[in-house]
């Protein structure tokens with residue numbers, strides 16, 4: 078399609094002007110108010126010791142907390158500076174035979190936490206992408222080295238021979254069999270009246286049920302026989318599944334099972350290690366220039382994602398520096414009010430759209446199409462020739478090094494056996510020892526949030542990314558639906574993020590020198606997000622204790638600075654509310670987000686920071702506990718009903734209870750004290766703060782005293798924690814009163 082001005086564009090973007098104006102206006106007002114707040118605090122420090130009284134320490138703590146909160150707020154504004162939205166025109170793409178090939182990487186690690194049927198649904202949905210099938214190659218990495226997964230994959234390949242032609246013939250819109258047969262989405266529209274279609278659908282449904290049955294039978298039999306490989310110590314297993322003949326005039330995509338070698342003596346670097354093995358093995362097998370990375374629980378909900386991604390990758394204006402096209406993580410099991418904010422609303426709607434207006438979103442682990450060469454450790458503006466720095470960079474495989482040249486064609490499948498031998502070498506646990514894998518090449522090893530770090534370094538090297546966020550989710554995953562899972566997963570993320578903040582890759586120094594300032598501030602915000610734990614712990618304790626003792630930390634109601642504090646409080650809450658509304662949320666969702674923010678900050682953020690610090694001084698080892706994806710009906714039901722499941726580990730529930738007790742105790746005693754002393758004016762802000770914390774955390778009180786179901790807070794733990802906290806508070810109070818002049 079040519080016009081007088083050249084070919085029509087494959088994509089366009091719009092700056093969201095109204096949002097941009099609102100955001101910048103808010104930034105201006107809010108930062109002016111923060112300026113006044115700092116002025117107020119600094120003036121206090123210059124008062125003479127008599128006026129300042131003896132409460133310098135609480136003042137300093139509260140001031141430090143305000144500084145940290147303001148810092149996180151300030152750097153977070155980079156996400157709001159220039160929000161954009163994009164549209165694509167896949168119909169303008171070149172003919173199918175001119176499209177580049179794609180390798181799909183799927184990772185799984187544990188057949189119990191990651192049920193085989195779900196994993197196979199992800200595999201099948203990616204094999205059925207609406208893309209020339211001879212240009213698709215699907216690789217499954219199994220870090221669990223489980224016979225159940227391998228068996229499941231063989232069966233999935235058999236089923237695919239039915240499923241793929243069916244999807245193609247009837248232009249099925251949701252090609253994940255589980256989603257299609259669930260009937261939640263009406264996918265029959267074009268052929269609803271055709272009896273042939275209905276008969277075919279019935280037949281395929283029968284095949285799918287049989288496939289499900291086979292997986293289940295095999296799982297039970299394996300559980301019974303107790304056969305399992307030692308997941309930490311085994312040799313590599315690679316199996317190539319290939320159909321030479323066309324099925325229904327369609328060529329089947331290549332399907333490859335890879336379980337890399339593991340030895341206890343060699344660190345395996347979790348998902349990053351698994352992805353790097355796939356990167357190497359696929360290089361000698363199919364060597365596609367683009368790669369789609371998927372977690373095993375994230376199926377393709379719309380088959381057009383590959384074409385959408387190509388609208389960016391093949392755009393001559395973007396392509397030379399474009400590394401990856403990121404789709405948002407969306408989830409199929411989100412309840413209406415999403416009590417745990419499992420969908421990470423702010424990140425995948427607002428923040429990624431904002432950073433897309435700068436140099437592009439942060440890599441988000443799954444659902445992205447990445448250009449292979451960008452992973453080979455070169456800069457965006459360098460040619461491919463430096464790639465051939467040979468073995469010290471890429472390891473000893475000559476076949477892999479040959480694959481780096483542009484005109485490499487794989488000898489697969491003609492020299493199948495030789496090549497398989499090479500693949501075992503590439504999947505061996507010592508292959509990357511002494512090479513640049515994980516440091517410069519491939520997915521990086523220095524953090525358990527390998528996606529964040531890899532994306533960050535790509536941006537530092539001049540690569541860009543694009544956010545593709547069509548209204549129909551192209552990928553759907555399984556979100557965590559219990560408080561315990563949410564907090565454990567969070568602890569891992571925040572540990573990984575904070576780890577970057579205290580490493581040589583600290584975005585504040587490393588990033589600001591290498592990428593545009595606003596872009597680097599976005600990375601700074603994410604890295605230091607776990608620091609929320611400091612101000613939140615402080616605000617949940619210090620003003621409350623001071624309230625007990627009549628020490629005021631905020632201006633009196635009659636003081637003009639009172640307005641400043643109220644403004645800052647209202648301004649941040651209402652901006653958050655506006656953002657929730659603009660992204661389709663409700664008032665209830667807003668309160669839920671406030672609450673889970675407090676819970677996360679006082680638990681996972683804190684433990685994440687501690688974990689990162691302990692790793693830094695060598696007292697802890699990195700670990701990656703895969704998130705549980707197996708659904709438990711009873712727990713899912715609680716989440717769907719917006720009821721918190723308080724059956725968490727004690728390390729999470731104890732701090733939550735302690736802080737709530739402190740707030741209720743201080744609020745009640747504070748009210749009593751204020752009535753006697755008659756100093757409402759002076760203590761109003763502190764009373765209001767404790768009151769606000771109690772109201773936001775009301776469901777915890779409910780879980781403690783009203784609820785009778787299984788998800789309530791354990792009475793025995795609660796009684797002990799609450800009593801201990803109250804005794805401590807009361808004795809502190811008595812001690813203070815005793816020592817008062």
Ligand SMILES: O=c1ccn([C@@H]2O[C@H](COP(=O)(O)OP(=O)(O)O[C@H]3O[C@H](CO)[C@@H](O)[C@H](O)[C@H]3O)[C@@H](O)[C@H]2O)c(=O)[nH]1
Pocket residue numbers: 184185186187191218220346347348351371372373374441442443525526527528566569570573701702703704705
């Ligand atoms: O040793 C491991 C551990 C995990 N995985 C796989 O990694 C993926 C992500 O693991 P999951 O337990 O689902 O972690 P999440 O916290 O849900 O994942 C988020 O955070 C990770 C970084 O911590 C990113 O890699 C993910 O893409 C992102 O969805 C899954 O497919 C796992 O099978 C491995 O292959 N090997």
Ligand SMILES: [Mn+2]
Pocket residue numbers: 372374704
């Ligand atoms: Mn996950």
